[in-house]
Amino acid sequence: MPTMRELVRAYQAFSAYSEAHIKQFALTPAQFDVIATLGNSHAMTMGELGEKTLITKGTLTGVIDRLIQKELVFRETPSGNRRSVIVQLTPQGQQVFETVFAAHIAHLKEQFEKLDPSELELLNVLLSRLRQAFQR
Template sequence: MSRYHTSSAPFARVIRALAEAWQSFEQYSGAHIRTTGLSAPQFDVVCTLGNTEGMTFSELGHRTLIYKTTLTGVVDRLEQKGLVERVPCEQDRRCVYVRLTGEGEALFDEVFP
């Protein structure tokens, strides 16, 4: 038993340090995100769409790690705020692109000059 305890001690210290670093980052970034008036997932979507032509829901979900059902609500709220728009895919009617509007691009540029 002591063999496992001894060998896992350095691992536990690393995990604790990573958790503390993550918590510090979350506090710092959370304060910044709140200044934009967006939730963390909304902010993530705007940041992910920045400097792109837009993405399909599948690609956006993959890049943001937001579940598809949750992503729909996040995009709905961003669309209500005028920051994103849905654009039908010309090649496949089942596919919809999400892209930043002019207002969304302005917010992205403000956050990431």
């Protein structure tokens, strides 16, 4: 099916373009995803973070471990609920978020600006309809 093939190719091109930029900041795409998600909130449980980032529990633990080694996040266990683990950006992690997130959005925006406003509007409508079709 040509549409499916083109969608996959567009996704692969977008991912490769995005990942190449993220790697310049010594981050993996999963690490960037966690930093971007936490940067827009105060703190999250591991479960919430997994849902927002779509990173599996097993993978997320390793991603968080590496971000802790880089001193970009910390995790803590609330005294009232030992089964829950809260993850939050460190001040250094917040600084990385503010710098890298803005730079990455600007980097991606350069490509989207190559489309006419009417093309972008149509793309948004069609992508929304496609997403809804799969969310039954």
